[in-house]
Amino acid sequence: MPEARTAAPLRTADGVPLKTALARAQRRAKWRAAGLVLPLLLFILASFVIPIGQMLFRSVSNDEFSSHMPHMVAWFAENGDAEPDDAAWEALVLDLRQAREDRTIGLIGTRVNYELSGTRSLFTSTARKAEDMEPPYREALLDADEDWADPELWGVMRRASSPYTDAFYLAAVDRTRDATGSVEMVDENRQVYVAIFWRTLVLSVTIALLCLLLGYPIAHLLATLPMRYSNLLMILVLLPFWTSLLVRTTSWMVLLQSQGVVNDVLVWIGIIGEDGRIQMMYNQAGTVIAMTHILLPFMILPLYSVMRTIPPSYARAARSLGATSWTTFRRIYLPQTVPGMGAGILLVFILAVGYYITPALVGGTTGTLISNLIAFHMQESHNWSLAAALAGILLAAVLLLYWLYDRLVGIDNMKLG
Amino acid sequence: MANTSAQDAFVEFDHVQKSYDGETLVVKDLQLRIGKGEFLTMLGPSGSGKTTCLMMLAGFETATNGEIYLNRKPINNVAPHKRGIGMVFQNYALFPHMTVAENLAFPLQVRGLSKADQQAKVQRALDMVELSAMGGRRPAQLSGGQQQRVAVARALVFEPDLVLMDEPLGALDKQLREQMQYEIKHIHESLGVTVVYVTHDQSEALTMSDRIAVFNDGRIQQLSTPEALYERPENSFVAQFIGENNRIDGKIREIHGNACAVEIPGGLTVQATHVQGAGAGAPTTLSIRPERVLMSAGDQPVPGAIDGRIEELIYHGDHIRVRMSVAGNPNFVVKVTNRQGHQPLAEGSTVKVGWDPADCRALDPMSA
Numbered sequence: 186m187p188e189a190r191t192a193a194p195l196r197t198a199d200g201v202p203l204k205t206a207l208a209r210a211q212r213r214a215k216w217r218a219a220g221l222v223l224p225l226l227l228f229i230l231a232s233f234v235i236p237i238g239q240m241l242f243r244s245v246s247n248d249e250f251s252s253h254m255p256h257m258v259a260w261f262a263e264n265g266d267a268e269p270d271d272a273a274w275e276a277l278v279l280d281l282r283q284a285r286e287d288r289t290i291g292l293i294g295t296r297v298n299y300e301l302s303g304t305r306s307l308f309t310s311t312a313r314k315a316e317d318m319e320p321p322y323r324e325a326l327l328d329a330d331e332d333w334a335d336p337e338l339w340g341v342m343r344r345a346s347s348p349y350t351d352a353f354y355l356a357a358v359d360r361t362r363d364a365t366g367s368v369e370m371v372d373e374n375r376q377v378y379v380a381i382f383w384r385t386l387v388l389s390v391t392i393a394l395l396c397l398l399l400g401y402p403i404a405h406l407l408a409t410l411p412m413r414y415s416n417l418l419m420i421l422v423l424l425p426f427w428t429s430l431l432v433r434t435t436s437w438m439v440l441l442q443s444q445g446v447v448n449d450v451l452v453w454i455g456i457i458g459e460d461g462r463i464q465m466m467y468n469q470a471g472t473v474i475a476m477t478h479i480l481l482p483f484m485i486l487p488l489y490s491v492m493r494t495i496p497p498s499y500a501r502a503a504r505s506l507g508a509t510s511w512t513t514f515r516r517i518y519l520p521q522t523v524p525g526m527g528a529g530i531l532l533v534f535i536l537a538v539g540y541y542i543t544p545a546l547v548g549g550t551t552g553t554l555i556s557n558l559i560a561f562h563m564q565e566s567h568n569w570s571l572a573a574a575l576a577g578i579l580l581a582a583v584l585l586l587y588w589l590y591d592r593l594v595g596i597d598n599m600k601l602g
Numbered sequence: 603m604a605n606t607s608a609q610d611a612f613v614e615f616d617h618v619q620k621s622y623d624g625e626t627l628v629v630k631d632l633q634l635r636i637g638k639g640e641f642l643t644m645l646g647p648s649g650s651g652k653t654t655c656l657m658m659l660a661g662f663e664t665a666t667n668g669e670i671y672l673n674r675k676p677i678n679n680v681a682p683h684k685r686g687i688g689m690v691f692q693n694y695a696l697f698p699h700m701t702v703a704e705n706l707a708f709p710l711q712v713r714g715l716s717k718a719d720q721q722a723k724v725q726r727a728l729d730m731v732e733l734s735a736m737g738g739r740r741p742a743q744l745s746g747g748q749q750q751r752v753a754v755a756r757a758l759v760f761e762p763d764l765v766l767m768d769e770p771l772g773a774l775d776k777q778l779r780e781q782m783q784y785e786i787k788h789i790h791e792s793l794g795v796t797v798v799y800v801t802h803d804q805s806e807a808l809t810m811s812d813r814i815a816v817f818n819d820g821r822i823q824q825l826s827t828p829e830a831l832y833e834r835p836e837n838s839f840v841a842q843f844i845g846e847n848n849r850i851d852g853k854i855r856e857i858h859g860n861a862c863a864v865e866i867p868g869g870l871t872v873q874a875t876h877v878q879g880a881g882a883g884a885p886t887t888l889s890i891r892p893e894r895v896l897m898s899a900g901d902q903p904v905p906g907a908i909d910g911r912i913e914e915l916i917y918h919g920d921h922i923r924v925r926m927s928v929a930g931n932p933n934f935v936v937k938v939t940n941r942q943g944h945q946p947l948a949e950g951s952t953v954k955v956g957w958d959p960a961d962c963r964a965l966d967p968m969s970a
Contacts, residue, residue, distance in 0.1 A: 496693065496695070498691045498692070498693060498695040499695050499697060501660075501662055501682075501689075501691070501695065502689065502691055502695035502696075502697075502756075503697075503708070504661075504662075504681075504682040504683045505660055505661075505682055505683070505685075505687060505688065505689040505757075505766075506683075506688075506689075506708055506709035506712065506756065506757075506760070507683050507684075507686070507709050507712045507713055507760065508683055508708070508709075508712045509683055509712075510683075512712055516708070517697055520699045521698070521699055
C-alpha cells in the first residue's frame with residue numbers, strides 16, 4: 186500500500202524502530218542456523234570452490250617461464266615488440282645460466298615447448314653451454330644453435346614472459362598465435378579439441394534423448410503401478426546404481442564385442458553372417474549404448490517424482506470431456522511432466538558431458554569424449570594448464586546450458602525428486 | 603418427478619455385476635433405470651459399490667457381466683471419450699497448466715468447434731457459474747468453491763445429456779457445501795440435464811435428489827424419493843443410514859394386514875407397521891424416528907405407552923435431546939421441541955413413551 190510507505194516507520198512500544206527490533210530478536214536464531222550450516226560450507230569451500238578456483242587459475246597462469254627468467258621478463262617489459270638487441274641476448278644467457286644452476290631449465294623448456302615443439306631440448310642443451318659463453322652473446326648463442334634466431338621462438342618467449350596467458354584456451358579450441366601474435370588455426374592434422382568438444386556435445390544430447398525415450402514409459406509405469414509391483418520395478422531401476430560402474434561397463438563389453446553375446450546370438454539365428462559381425466564396441470555406438478544404460482536412472486527418478494504427483498483423475502477428466510487417449514497424453518499429461526523431463530535431460534546431459542570411465546573403456550578412438558582428453562593431459566602429457574583450460578571450457582558450456590534452461594523452462598520448475 | 607418406465611429409461615443398468623479380483627463381487631446384480639432429466643443420487647457408505655457403478659457408467663471401469671444402456675444403446679464397448687458424458691470429480695481435476703477459460707474450452711477444442719463458438723460457449727458457462735471475470739486465472743488461484751464451480755461448468759460446457767458427479771462437494775467446508783448444493787440443484791433444474799450424483803452424505807442426498815438409491819454391500823437397498831426413504835425405510839440398513847433412528851429388537855406376535863403386534867424385551871407388546879415379509883414368530887427390529895416418539899410425564903394418555911428412564915439431557919437450542927433407556931436400549935433418543943410450556947424433564951426420572959403404530963416399522967432383524 187502506498188499510504189503505508191509514506192508514513193513514518195513503525196516503532197515498538199519502547200520507541201525502537203520495528204526493523205531494528207525484529208533483527209535483534211532474530212539474531213540468535215540466525216547465528217545458530219549459520220553455525221549448523223558452517224561445517225558443510227567449509228567442506229564445500231575446501232573440496233569444491235578452492236580446487237575449481239585453482240584449476241581455473243592454472244588455465245591462465247603462466248609462471249614457469251616468467252618466474253624463472255627474470256632478466257628476460259625485464260627486457261620484454263622494457264622493449265615490448267622490438268627486435269632482440271645485445272641486452273636481450275645477454276639477459277637470455279644470464280637467465281639460462283641461473284636456470285641451469287637452479288635446475289629449472291626443464292620447466293622453462295617444457296613451457297615454451299607447449300607452443301613451439303622441439304624447443305625443450307634447445308633450452309636444455311644451450312643452458313649446458315651457457316656457463317662458458319662470452320660476449321657477444323648473440324653469436325655465441327647462434328653458434329650453440331641456429332634456432333635462437335627464429336622470430337617465432339622470440340614471439341613465444343615474449344608471450345610466456347607475462348604471468349598470465351590465453352595460450353591454453355587458444356590451444357583448447359585448436360588455435361594458436363603466429364609470430365606476430367595474431368590468432369590462427371593450428372595445422373589441420375593437429376586439430377583435435379574442437380572436433381571432440383563437438384562430439385561430446387552431440388553424443389551427450391543423443392544419450393539424454395535416448396534416456397528420455399526409454400525412461401519415460403518406465404517412469405510412468407512406476408508411478409501408476411500398484412505399490413508392490415512398483416517397488417519391485419524401482420529396485421530393478423536402482424539395482425544398476427548399487428553395482429560398480431566398472432562392472433556395468435565391462436558387462437556391456439562382454440555383450441557387445443564382436444565375439445560377444447549379442448553378435449553370437451545374431452549369427453546363431455542367422456540374421457547376420459559370421460563375417461558380418463556388427464562392430465558395436467570401441468566406437469561411438471558402444472559409448473552411447475553403455476552410457477544410456479548407466480545414466481538411465483538419472484532420467485527415471487526425476488520423471489517418476491513428477492509423475493507420481495499427477496493424479497489419474499486428470500486423464501479421466503480429459504477422457505470424459507471427449508479427448509482421445511493420444512490427445513489426453515499430448516495436451517494433459519505431457520505438459521505436466523515437463524519439469525521432470527527438463528530436470529532429467531539436464532541431469533543426464535551434464536553427467537554425460539563429463540563422463541570418463543565408460544567412454545575410456547568402450548569408446549575406442551571414435552567414441553572418446555573430452556573428459557578422456559582432459560585425463561590424458563593430466564596423466565600422460567602433464568600439461569595441467571591445457572587440461573584446466575579444457576575443463577574450464579566444459580564448465581562454461583554447462584553453465585551456459587543451465588542459463589539457457591533457466592530462461593526457457595525456468596529453474597524453479599525443475600524437480601529432482 | 604421423471605417418469606422411469608421401461609421404454610424411456612435414459613440410463614439403464616441391466617443385471618450389471620462387477621468384480622475386481624474374480625473372487626468377490628463389488629456390484630451384485632444391479633438393476634437401475636434412470637429417467638431423462640432426473641437427479642438420481644447413489645448414496646452409501648464407502649465400499650458399497652456406488653463409485654464403481656459411476657465409473658462403469660463413465661467408462662473407466664468395465665462391467666464384468668451385464669449391460670449398461672445409455673439412451674437405449676449398449677455402451678459397454680464404447681470408449682469413455684465417445685460417451686459424451688460430463689463428469690465432475692471429487693477433487694475437481696481441473697488441469698493445472700491451463701487457465702480457467704482454457705479448461706472450459708478443452709472439451710470444445712477436442713470436438714473441433716470454431717474459435718468463435720468456443721469463446722461464446724465458454725463465456726456462457728462462466729456466466730452460469732458467476733465467474734465471468736475469472737477466465738484468465740489458473741485453477742490454483744481460485745478458492746475451493748470457485749474451483750468447484752469451474753469443474754461443474756466444464757462438465758456442462760459441451761452440453762452433455764448426462765452429467766456424473768463423484769462426491770463433488772466433499773472437499774468444501776460445511777457452509778460452502780450447503781450453498782453449492784442449491785446452486786447445483788438450480789443448474790440441474792434450469793438445464794434439464796440428467797444427473798447421477800454419488801455421495802456418502804445423506805443430508806446432501808436428501809436435499810438435492812429426485813430419487814435416491816441407497817447402496818450397501820454391492821446392492822441397492824432401497825430406491826425411492828427422499829421423503830419415502832426417510833419416512834418409510836424398507837429395511838434396517840436404510841433406517842439406520844438415513845437420519846437418526848431408534849432400534850428395539852423384538853419378536854412378531856401377530857399380523858393383521860399392515861399392522862402387527864411385536865413383543866419387546868420386558869414382556870410388553872407394542873403395535874407397529876409390518877414391513878418385512880416374515881410371519882408370526884420371526885425376530886424383528888423396530889425402527890422409530892426420535893422426533894416421532896411421544897412422551898408423557900403425567901396423566902396425558904400416550905397410545906401403547908411403555909416406561910422409559912431419562913439418562914441424559916442435551917440442550918440444542920431449538921430442541922432438547924433426551925437419551926433414555928427404553929426396553930433394554932440405553933441409547934433411545936427422543937427429540938423434544940423447545941416450545942413454551944413443554945413438559946419439565948429431569949435426569950433419572952421415569953416417563954411414559956409411546957408412538958403412533960404408523961411411525962414404528964417392524965423391519966428385518968439387525969444383529970449388530
